[in-house]
Amino acid sequence: MLGGTLPIPLYALRAPRMGFGPFTTTLVFAVYALGTVLALMAFASLSDRVGRRPLLAAAVLATATSTALFLLADDVGTLLTARFLCGIRTGVFTATATAAMGDLAGAERTRRVSTVSTAANMGGVGLGTVAGGLFAQYGANLTHLVFWSYLAGLVPAFLAVIVTPETVTARQWITRRRAAPAFLVAGVAVFEARLWARSLPTFAGGTLLAGTGVNLAFRRGVGGAQRLADPRRTADRLSTYFLFAYTGTIVPTLALGLLDQTINQDVATLILAVAVVATPLASALSRPTTAIA
Known part of the structure; x- marks a missing residue:
């Protein structure tokens, strides 16, 4: 400390x-x-x-x-x-x-x-x-x-x-529940920091981390939507899921374009980065402890 x-x-x-x-x-x-x-x-x-x-x-x-x-x-x-x-x-x-x-x-x-x-x-x-x-x-x-x-x-x-003696005897290496938001938040933090420092390699590394988090979250979301849907309306539930997922890829781009008209581009990306980070953090912290495998 x-x-x-x-x-x-x-x-x-x-x-x-x-x-x-x-x-x-x-x-x-x-x-x-x-x-x-x-x-x-x-x-x-x-x-x-x-x-x-x-x-x-x-x-x-x-x-x-x-x-x-x-x-x-x-x-x-x-x-x-x-x-x-x-x-x-x-x-x-x-x-x-x-x-x-x-x-x-x-x-x-x-x-x-x-x-x-x-x-x-x-x-x-x-x-x-x-x-x-x-x-x-x-x-x-x-x-x-x-x-x-x-x-x-x-x-x-x-x-x-x-x-120091180990006190945990029953060991389990299951960690997927919060891996997706962890990768996403870490990636956004890394590439945003390096965007300010103008370092292309680390920016690319941060993008790779964030992309890994997005893919993990997307896969788990698809699986969850399939399990939660009425068997007779699986396609309907999945189409709704994909609608929100692809909306999420469009909104930040439009928001960046609008913010860039009034404030510095670096500040605009920082604002969006904070918003992107806050979303999975809030979701992970408020999610029930029972995980969807």
Whole structure:
């Protein structure tokens, strides 16, 4: 949790070097929040099925990757990517680590678990900004030493995860229920970030991710429509489904054309990206837990 707020005091130092202003700084914070929400939506319950340790170990490795990206970042796109990945691992840690502590402590120590969890989460968030500010003020290498130190601190954290007993015994690798919105949201976030950074390869990669999410959602939608329809009216139900699906491909294009007449094109695409992301997020979070296979 400390690593989530560690870079905040350094943005003022990076802004002049990378040439970004207040809006990009706001976007950096928004990307972090988006990654956290996406992780909570897609991965929060995954450790209940595949185990605590795999998720925690993956989160530590994701933390190391995002920290390495902060070390290498010399453009806005890399900074946004690092921040997005940082948000994802924060979402995984928040749910999984607390659940693991609860398993290990037992039902009779729930009050202690909640106290330790709160102290770790809120304490880490507060200490991150303090540590980042201290390194920025007194460190020899203003924007790198803090991340090297944090990477060193991840080594014992990873070892602690490895030696911690696994508490989930019945493992199930079924994860399709929220895979579609997860791919879609991640793809939109990646290509939108790189659109601002003017990076074609990563824009294409984000498009591929989003396209994967669309295809997964479309396939599951067709299957759901077939099962829900009266056998005598299957074609009618499917035609309605396809009508809404293809309407969804037309509306954003028309909206972008209209917005582009009055505001900057980058801002227009950002508005549409937020709308596209909000739709599957709201759907996934409000959907019943019983999945349609």
